[in-house]
Amino acid sequence: MNQPAVQTNHIKACLFTLIIYMRDDRRKDYFHELVRMIIEKFPCRIILIEADPNSTKEYLEQQASEESIETGDVVISCDQFFIKAGGKMSARVPFVVLPLVVPDLPVYLLWSEDPTIENEIFNAIRKIAPHIIFDCDVLESMPAFSAMLLKKSQEFPNDLVDMKWVAIAGWRNVLAQTFENAECIQQLTNAKSVKVHYNAMQTGFCQHTHTQATYLQAWLASRLQWAFVKRTEDEQAIWLTYKSPKQNEVVVELLKEQHGNLQPGMIVQVEIVCHNGVVYELTRRERLPMVTVHISSDLECFLPFNIPLPNLQRGISFMKEVFYATNSEHYKQMLQLLSKLGSS
């Protein structure tokens, strides 16, 4: 439990150990910000590993520090360890990590590299971390990632969480609330077209901006039992064609937009046109954590309504989903579908 530190009202707190792995310092700033955000909500021991087994230099360095957060009149501090290794010395990293793990508390591993690339550090650490979080922005191939993850989920007992999957939880909820009855689901299942607009503005730490949009459409397709037909792509958009259970063609379009005020990859709008002419337009509100839903047809136009969209890029909802969500059957089914798609 708490260990009183030197200062009055200074508390050392720890809910779990979080091990973060990155191969190089490309996304270091991003992870530092993430760490800060995590310990503000959930104080924990952080072990940050920067290790490149392919480096020609051989080194192993270790630093310890303390990160403090002020909440009212209490200062809460968390241990932070930074391990840097290169070349063959990388193999020693798990042995450095092991004694640093806080006993009796959960251990999380945030793997920020492409897990399809074999890495002995991953194989060693995943045995002590029952909960593995992937950040699949670094993926070279989404079908390969999906297939690998499905395989791993059968091989390992670990809980697997994907940060991009978590990031679309708000939109999944919005769609579930919009299509809340059997009639609406029927319309959606037999949709003619689905357009997903997303923010394609890249940053240094986010290059694969289409991931969230790809996930959202794949989740819809897997839930509605659409069968994948083909995939095409140009500079502005990605097209995916499916067949609905009634053999209707459903064309999904992932459309790039540029929004400086939104985080890269965020979904901006979803537009669904059904075969009976009903159009569902779901638009992210500016400056408000909400989506406005507008339903119309040739004959009628309903009053728009808002559905809350929790901020799942950061903040407490994100943390709860990342750290406390268990394996999702929807996620697994989406991966199964994605593993069959052509290269994305």
Place this chain on the structure above:
Amino acid sequence: MVFDNPLEEHVRASAKVADPCILVIFGATGDLTARKLMPALYNLARDGQLPAHFVCVGFARREKTNEQFRKEMHEAVNKFSRVKPVDENLWTNFSQQLFYHQSEFDTDEGYEKLRNLLQGFDASFGTKGNRVFYLSTQPSYFPDITARLSKHGLIYPTKETASWSRVIIEKPFGHDLASALELQDTITQYLNESQIYRIDHYLGKETVQNILVLRFANTIFESLWSNSHIDHVQITAAEDIGIGTRGSFWEEAGMLRDIVQNHMMQLLSLVAMEPPNSLQANAIRNEKVKVLEAIRPFPAEEIDLHAIRGQYAPGFVNGKEVKGYREEDNVARDSSVETYVALKLFIDNWRWAGVPFYLRAGKRLAKRATEIAITFKNAPGLLFQTPQNRNNPNVLVIRIQPDEGVSLAMNCKIPGLPSPLLPVKMDFRYGSYFGITPPDAYERLICDCMAGDSTLFARSDEVMASWQLFTPLLRHWAEKRPQFPNYVSGSWGPVAADAMLARDGHQWRLL
């Protein structure tokens, strides 16, 4: 047939889905709406917990426009919300769902207009005919409001329509057993038990909910949770403030009715209940009511040895001079209303036979603190007990407010020789571990009501069992004029309360 939405994944048991609905607050110009209800609704909206299709209507007697009501509520949220400052964009959006309806509580016309208004909202906001009526008025209006809601088709019998209607009733539910039974009889002419949500905001507090988790998700505590290992239990609800502007209310109520009969009995029943079969509302409430029914009635001849009342005299709280109760506004100069209650209770069942439960609640005490302290029996033998060295009992403390958390006191050897023992504390604080402002109790309870979960609301038999216990005491007190005031503001209460514990070889914990 139940529709199973393929887009919904029910993996999180805690995630409650509130149905589309309209919340009508009766007494919307009152203090509770401004201080608690509206900030709770705003924070629910902020956290994305309100249903997408939602409207709130304030129902009160004063003339007011929608715009005036929204402006006043905006000020209230700015002042009382747990999260500040108010997000203006969010407020603008949220306030579009706020409306005001002016009417007397006892005229049919206002209810007829309300029905039309709500039906209009169903069409424009998609609220599907679902209703929550929050009765935040004087209790004397409860029967009339319920009757008129029924008469005008605003509350519907369950199972006859797809839409639902629920009523949240603020405390006090009656002022003794007879009045509580009468109120129950009246409102159940129009509502069945599943539609009645008797709110006790203590049950919405995070730490109170954690009592069940602490007890039933941790084997180390539950295996010690009985008269074999527990010496006694102390439950304290202390406030350093006085009655403030609530003189008229307090003169009618008093501490026993305001705090002890409801809040403290809820805490006691959660601490003492047997493990429920499930976490379903009725499973938990069945166990709670068994505890209340097992409490030994006050012995008629020794009632004053088991129940102490007090009233605060002038004194000093935190170094500031404060008035006595009889000097407060709207209080009789010779009032015999109690502002302090201390009780010794026994629960006559297998688990708790012989374990005293000491309860105390008071105004103008030394500090604000609500807690449950479980004092374990002393370790057997005298291994470490010498005239210079006392073996202190282990005490498990569940702090409800402020500084919510759990601590365990245990004995430890001081390093070096000779080795006297010292009590040390393992301390868990919510605020330190979870950098989250916990939701206010009203947020949780309103959300639960909209989702149809009555677990954290008091059931009628719980309320009646509590009144059954306290009505003879109230009668006894009414017959006997007390020597008031009998404790100084800023102290820990009357000497008689200390003496009650001293007779058993115990003492109140110094908080």
